[in-house]
Amino acid sequence: MNDHLTQAIRDCIAACNDCATECGDCFTHMVGKDSSNECPACCIECAAICRLCADAMARNSPFFKELCTLCAKICDWCASECGAHAMEHCQKCAEACRRCAQACQRVVA
Numbered sequence: 001m002n003d004h005l006t007q008a009i010r011d012c013i014a015a016c017n018d019c020a021t022e023c024g025d026c027f028t029h030m031v032g033k034d035s036s037n038e039c040p041a042c043c044i045e046c047a048a049i050c051r052l053c054a055d056a057m058a059r060n061s062p063f064f065k066e067l068c069t070l071c072a073k074i075c076d077w078c079a080s081e082c083g084a085h086a087m088e089h090c091q092k093c094a095e096a097c098r099r100c101a102q103a104c105q106r107v108v109a
Contacts, residue, residue: 004060008106012068015103016054019075019096023047026082026093039081039090046078050100057107068104075101 023043030040053071056064075097083094 005058008103009057012100012103012107013054013057015096015100016050016057016071019100020047020050020054022089022093022096023050023078026089029087029089035085037081037084038077039085042074042078042081043093046074046097049074053104065108068107072101072104072108075104 023046027040027043027047030043033040049067049071053064053067055061056067061067079094079097079101082090082097085091
């Protein structure tokens with residue numbers, strides 16, 4: 001029975017999965033290129049926490065709210081780093097990170 005999968009949690013899982021995908025794409029485009037900030041390193045951190053967070057929510061981990069709090073923080077950081085670049089993949093990554101951070105914050109509230 002999946003009573004714990006409220007609409008907010010389902011939305012957050014989807015946002016986390018989308019963010020992990022966009023971070024992976026951004027990383028692929030940026031790896032080996034010069035960057036004036038933490039992009040693409042932030043993408044690896046962000047994708048990892050997003051996947052962990054989505055899995056934790058799906059299995060109703062007793063720690064999912066703490067993970068969501070950390071995920072939102074890392075997503076905000078990645079959004080700031082990638083958002084500083086004009087490339088389309090960086091902008092898409094930053095936007096996905098912002099959506100994920102907001103979804104995580106809604107789940108924790």
